[in-house]
Amino acid sequence: MVIPIKLIFMEKIKVNKKIKIQGWIRTRRSSKIGISFLNIYDGSCIHTIQVIAHSSIKNYSTDVLCLTAGCSISIIGILVLSKGKSQKYEIEAQSITVLGWVNNPKKYPISSKNHTTQYLREVSHLRARTNVIGSICRIRNTLSFELHNFFFKNEYYWIPTPIITSIDTEGSGAMFRVSTLDFKNIPKDVHKNVNFKEDFFGKESFLTVSGQLTLESYACAISKAYTFGPTFRAENSNTSRHLSEFWMVEVEQSFSNLNDIIKLSENIIKYIIKKVLENNADDIYFLEKFSKKNLFKKLTYCIENHFLQIDYIDAIEILKKSNQFKTDNICFGIDLSSLHEKYLVENHFNNPVIITNYPKLLKPFYMRINKDKKTVAAMDILFPEIGEIIGGSQREERIKILDQRINECGLNKKDYKWYRDLRYYGTVPHSGFGLGFERLMSYVTGMSNVKDLIPFPRTVKNSSF
Structure with missing residues (x-):
């Protein structure tokens, strides 16, 4: 043997x-x-x-x-x-x-000899033979296994949501189209637009940006559901924090509100980080030396301390008083930039922070409108060195308000007929969130570039291997 x-x-x-x-x-x-x-x-x-x-x-x-x-x-x-x-x-x-x-x-x-991580990206098919990528691989395996283990222990059901879809969950339009049409002979309709009825699926189809909406349909039948798989964003961004193909953990839970998923999110993160420290201590020790960051101290602190929670409006006031930014640019309704988030979690609080109740204009149509009618019951969890690691909300279960939000966001209500059916037939309060897996890995491993955290990174102008 x-x-x-x-x-x-x-x-x-x-x-x-x-x-x-x-x-x-x-x-x-x-x-x-x-x-x-x-x-x-x-x-x-x-x-x-x-x-x-x-x-x-x-x-x-x-x-x-x-x-x-x-x-x-x-x-x-x-x-x-x-x-x-x-x-x-x-x-x-x-x-x-x-x-x-x-x-x-x-x-x-x-x-x-020693190789730079930038060089290793050019030989992704061989880089797992190095200590640094080998350690990352084993940690990724533990995180993945323990995520499934957590959900299994807590009676969540795994649902394989579709990778090919006809809907844009985020309403952003930054999606990869899936088509078998002949680019040299594209069929046109009477208005000289592309006739997608002639395409493989009979309509415009894309790679999914999120499995959330289809996952909701199962949560509204089996109460607690999750999915874990690849998602795709056609954003023309080639930074250390972005991938065109990345993995997401998405959770949807019926009979729950925003506070319920905030507690769940924190519990999940602490559970899987604890398991990594138990099972991959040698890998963490190696990456600690490689990244020159005190990973054990940081991860232990994360496990042993509560995440701080503030409202969006309170975050705005903190930024105004910080003297770090032009105050005339800091006001209700702005989308917090990475510099704003960095200041909050690394300078002001020096702690993971949960920001809640964002302006509705900053968030997608499916998030539940609060009583003030200006904000939604949403939350983002921000981590030092990383920024947003989890985003979630209570979902809008009221059909009239959901329809109003679909119209406000300029979306076609017909495209979401099946999603709206969930509100017609036994609607329930429900909530969910998405966790960016590579960003979580970045926090755990101390690696600053997400391209080093997925076996074969897909980015702008790069689909090698």
């Missing part, structure tokens, strides 16, 4: 025992006295293990001495406590089988 290196460092494998491992060469150094030291990784953990190969191994001169970074090998040997101070364990090799060679080692893109 092949033993993952992770189990060795978890002390689940007895020393002085014959074992078999498989992995890749990180480094090899050989001495003139006929001993080679192989540094092996298999991706199961941040650790490598040293393998000692003596010249008595039958393929020592033909294979072992030719090994370079990236070669894959299978090793049988005895696990022992290391005599050296730089590692706890090592393996005395009895046999070494080369599974795969690296052709032209001098041109191997992931050599043993």
